[in-house]
Structure formats: C-alpha cells, structure tokens
Amino acid sequence: MLCGVCVVAFLSSEQVEHYRREGYVVASGAATPASFAAMTAELDAWVEDSRSHRENYGETLSGSPRFDLEPGHGAARPRLRRVNNPAEISETYRTAAFDGPLGDMAASLLGPDVKFLQCKINLKLPGTATRVDYHQDFAYVPYTNDDALTALAMLDDMTLDNGCLMVVPGSHREGQASLWQYERFTGSVSAEKTAECKRRAVPIVGKAGDVCLMHTLLLHGSDANASDRPRRLFICGYSAADAFPLVRASLPNCFQGAIVRGKASRHARLRAGSVELPTEFNMASFFQLQERSARRAVRR
Numbered sequence: 001m002l003c004g005v006c007v008v009a010f011l012s013s014e015q016v017e018h019y020r021r022e023g024y025v026v027a028s029g030a031a032t033p034a035s036f037a038a039m040t041a042e043l044d045a046w047v048e049d050s051r052s053h054r055e056n057y058g059e060t061l062s063g064s065p066r067f068d069l070e071p072g073h074g075a076a077r078p079r080l081r082r083v084n085n086p087a088e089i090s091e092t093y094r095t096a097a098f099d100g101p102l103g104d105m106a107a108s109l110l111g112p113d114v115k116f117l118q119c120k121i122n123l124k125l126p127g128t129a130t131r132v133d134y135h136q137d138f139a140y141v142p143y144t145n146d147d148a149l150t151a152l153a154m155l156d157d158m159t160l161d162n163g164c165l166m167v168v169p170g171s172h173r174e175g176q177a178s179l180w181q182y183e184r185f186t187g188s189v190s191a192e193k194t195a196e197c198k199r200r201a202v203p204i205v206g207k208a209g210d211v212c213l214m215h216t217l218l219l220h221g222s223d224a225n226a227s228d229r230p231r232r233l234f235i236c237g238y239s240a241a242d243a244f245p246l247v248r249a250s251l252p253n254c255f256q257g258a259i260v261r262g263k264a265s266r267h268a269r270l271r272a273g274s275v276e277l278p279t280e281f282n283m284a285s286f287f288q289l290q291e292r293s294a295r296r297a298v299r300r
C-alpha cells in the first residue's frame with residue numbers, strides 16, 4: 001500500500017505558511033494512483049534498457065545525453081542516475097508535470113499564473129555513489145524574480161539512509177549564495193558554506209507519492225544512498241508566469257516556458273539587486289559539473 005498516494009491537489013493555508021517561512025513544504029498526493037503506477041513502470045523499463053548501454057545515451061535539444069550513467073555502470077548493476085526532461089519522451093511524465101496535482105500545488109504557492117521550466121528524474125539506485133553538493137537551483141538558471149520552485153516527487157519512500165534530500169530551513173530568505181569558486185562556476189557552494197549547510201540542514205523523508213516543494217533559493221543537497229532500496233525522484237521546476245530566465249538553460253526542453261496554470265505574462269517582474277550568473281556547461285547533468293569541481297578542489 002502506497003499511503004502517500006492520494007488525490008489532494010491543493011495545499012492548506014498551514015502548508016503555504018510553512019513554505020513561505022521555511023522555504024519548503026512536504027505534501028502528499030503528488031500524482032493520482034494510476035499516474036504514479038505508470039511513472040514507476042516506465043522508469044523501471046528505462047532502468048532495464050540502461051543495462052544494454054555502456055555510455056550516456058539518447059539526445060536532448062542541446063545535443064547532450066538524455067540518459068546519464070554513473071561511472072561504474074554495467075549490465076549486471078545498472079547505475080542510471082538521471083533522465084533529462086522525461087516529459088519530452090513520455091506522455092505519462094508530461095501529464096504528471098502539466099495536468100496533475102504538481103501544477104496545482106505550484107499554483108497554490110506561485111499562482112495563479114504558472115510556467116513550466118524543466119523536469120528530470122534523479123535516481124540513486126542501491127550501490128551507487130552519487131551525491132548532490134549543496135546549492136540553490138536559482139543559481140543554475142537565474143530569473144528576473146525568484147518566484148520559482150522545484151517540486152521533488154518521491155517515486156520511492158525517501159528515508160534517512162537512502163540518500164534523502166537535505167534542506168536548510170529559512171535559507172531562501174538569505175539571498176543568493178555564490179556557486180563560483182576560484183573564478184569558476186562550480187555548481188556548489190564553498191567548503192565553508194557547505195559546513196554551515198550541514199550544521200543547519202534537516203532531512204526530508206516521506207512516502208512514495210509525497211512531494212517536497214522547495215523555493216528556488218533554498219540551499220539543499222543530499223548524500224549517497226547507503227541502503228539496499230532505490231531512491232528515485234521526479235523533479236519539476238515551475239515559476240510565476242512573469243519570471244523570465246536571464247541565461248539559457250543548461251538542459252533546454254521543448255516545453256520550457258509553457259503555461260501550466262493561468263495565463264502568460266508580457267511583463268517581466270524584476271527582483272531588486274544584482275544576480276550572479278552561471279557559465280554555460282554542456283554536460284549530461286549537474287552531477288558531472290559538481291564531480292569535476294570536487295576533483296579540482298581536492299587537487300588544490
């Protein structure tokens with residue numbers, strides 16, 4: 001029984017208040033039971049198919065791979081760790097991102113006019129080593145304002161030992177943290193800031209079918225999966241319709257900017273102050289960027 005899977009499309013005023021104060025909220029009902037079953041079945045099939053590949057494969061709009069494999073991947077022990085923009089290749093994921101509860105929840109927090117940005121699936125299969133270094137999503141693709149969020153829908157139970165998301169409560173009210181070190185865009189905060197994040201972070205645990213909705217400026221990261229159970233997340237980015245990107249997305253998709261609730265805006269709302277921009281990187285996922293930066297840091 002997947003007790004997180006029920007149909008609760010909108011958030012309560014307490015949940016909205018929690019999101020505003022802490023920068024995140026966990027809710028149940030990320031997808032209808034039928035949609036949830038279809039998503040996991042399709043993902044199981046992608047993992048099976050990955051066994052026949054030795055290198056990253058598939059192609060997205062930018063030419064970078066659709067399917068990203070962790071080093072050490074093989075037929076016996078698949079290490080598929082990312083599917084980029086599954087909505088472009090799957091009706092099931094397209095429907096979940098556009099027509100399901102995720103869009104309604106985004107509208108409760110950003111609404112009424114909401115745009116789709118991008119989506120992806122992050123997998124941490126048992127025996128894999130991928131972790132996520134602390135960062136804010138905003139810094140990868142900054143917008144004219146910060147009314148944007150990331151919805152992380154749990155396709156498995158997310159637990160303390162399977163590499164759960166860690167978030168730093170309230171950090172969305174502390175401005176932009178730099179993801180640059182030594183004049184390079186590293187995709188993660190400095191070692192000092194990471195230590196601070198680890199001190200302040202709280203784990204996000206939940207049942208399959210739950211979702212964590214996270215402000216675009218919230219600092220977050222996650223450890224590797226130390227358990228024998230998978231941890232898979234379907235992750236969708238949404239923004240207010242009047243937030244416009246200041247740079248090209250690193251993983252562009254054909255639905256970017258599509259209105260999922262309400263109507264389009266011809267006005268770009270501006271956030272005060274200055275915004276630190278990323279550099280463009282053409283990689284299969286930010287895992288590669290963060291890993292390269294971590295290797296460079298070790299060599300220093």
Ligand SMILES: O=C(O)CCC(=O)C(=O)O
Nearest residue numbers: 122132164165221222233
């Ligand atoms: O998969 C995770 O644990 C975190 C995901 C994340 O931070 C991201 O994709 O931006």
